[in-house]
Amino acid sequence: QKEVEQDPGPLSVPEGAIVSLNCTYSNSAFQYFMWYRQYSRKGPELLMYTYSSGNKEDGRFTAQVDKSSKYISLFIRDSQPSDSATYLCGLSNFGNEKLTFGTGTRLTIIP
Amino acid sequence: ETGVTQSPTHLIKTRGQQVTLRCSSQSGHNTVSWYQQALGQGPQFIFQYYREEENGRGNFPPRFSGLQFPNYSSELNVNALELDDSALYLCASTGTSGSYDTQYFGPGTRLTVL
Numbered sequence: 001q002k003e004v005e006q007d008p009g010p011l012s013v014p015e016g017a018i019v020s021l022n023c024t025y026s027n028s029a030f031q032y033f034m035w036y037r038q039y040s041r042k043g044p045e046l047l048m049y050t051y052s053s054g055n056k057e058d059g060r061f062t063a064q065v066d067k068s069s070k071y072i073s074l075f076i077r078d079s080q081p082s083d084s085a086t087y088l089c090g091l092s093n094f095g096n097e098k099l100t101f102g103t104g105t106r107l108t109i110i111p
Numbered sequence: 112e113t114g115v116t117q118s119p120t121h122l123i124k125t126r127g128q129q130v131t132l133r134c135s136s137q138s139g140h141n142t143v144s145w146y147q148q149a150l151g152q153g154p155q156f157i158f159q160y161y162r163e164e165e166n167g168r169g170n171f172p173p174r175f176s177g178l179q180f181p182n183y184s185s186e187l188n189v190n191a192l193e194l195d196d197s198a199l200y201l202c203a204s205t206g207t208s209g210s211y212d213t214q215y216f217g218p219g220t221r222l223t224v225l
Contacts, residue, residue: 008151034213043115043201043216044154088153090214098144098167099203099214101153 003027006089006102014110019076023089023102026070030091030100033065035074038086038104047087048074079109114138115204115217123223124192132187132220134202142166142205143185144214145177149198160185189222197224 006023013019021035032051036044048063050056050072056063062075072091076083086106090099114137124130136143142161146154156169160179174190183204189196199221203214 004153006153032213036216041221043117043218046213046215049213090153094212098156098159098169099146099154100156103151103153 001026003100004089004091004102007105008103010106010108012108012110013079015079015081017079017109019079019083019107019109021074021076021087021089021105021107023072023091024070025072025091025100027091027100028067028070029093032092032094033063033072034090034092034099035061035063036088036090038088040085044088044090081109081111084108115202115215117200117202117217117220119220120218121221121223123225125225126192126194128192128224129188129190130192130222132189132200132202132222134185134187134204134217136183136185136202136204137206137215140204140206140215141183143179143183144203144205145185145187146201146203146216147171147196147198148201148219149195154201157187192224194224197222 035048038044053067060077064073086104088104089102116135144159145157148154158168159166163179178186199219201219202217
């Protein structure tokens with residue numbers, strides 16, 4: 001079993017829809033939870049960063065962490081075609097230590 | 112833009128050859144990590160350097176080695192290349208986002224082994 005599981009998709013939704021992206025994990029030592037966006041043939045770009053449990057909102061993006069269920073989510077409201085990318089969850093024990101990633105979910109927003 | 116740069120952008124090598132990839136960290140970042148991302152997969156941690164010393168290593172064989180220089184730039188060296196080494200190699204430097212440290216990635220070097 002992988003430490004971090006993420007549905008690879010692909011996921012296609014119409015423009016304006018709410019998108020839900022999720023990861024599950026098995027290592028209870030993870031304390032830091034990141035979401036990265038990766039466009040084709042580019043490096044990952046940090047989107048959201050959450051420490052421990054709870055919610056965090058930044059514009060159209062909301063990250064949720066449920067440590068009791070070992071489940072993290074990223075919600076995108078009012079999705080735009082420019083949101084089309086691969087979304088990676090990355091988890092670590094400490095913020096400056098190695099990140100363990102999911103496989104990434106490929107998202108397409110249809111105009 | 113994260114301020115992390117990598118060179119070269121693309122590279123083609125043959126099996127058995129050796130390769131060196133380079134990374135310049137964002138200014139002020141003294142920790143650099145290297146990851147391997149195979150096609151359709153998430154990045155896999157190779158190793159991390161902090162102030163020129165290796166500070167953690169993932170499940171990669173010794174033919175993957177690295178260096179960090181006094182200016183915090185870094186190199187990844189891979190010897191005896193294998194076909195499975197074909198991947199996007201990512202460098203990340205550690206900086207502070209809000210109250211916590213996090214990792215900022217460069218654009219990557221795409222390595223093809225024939």
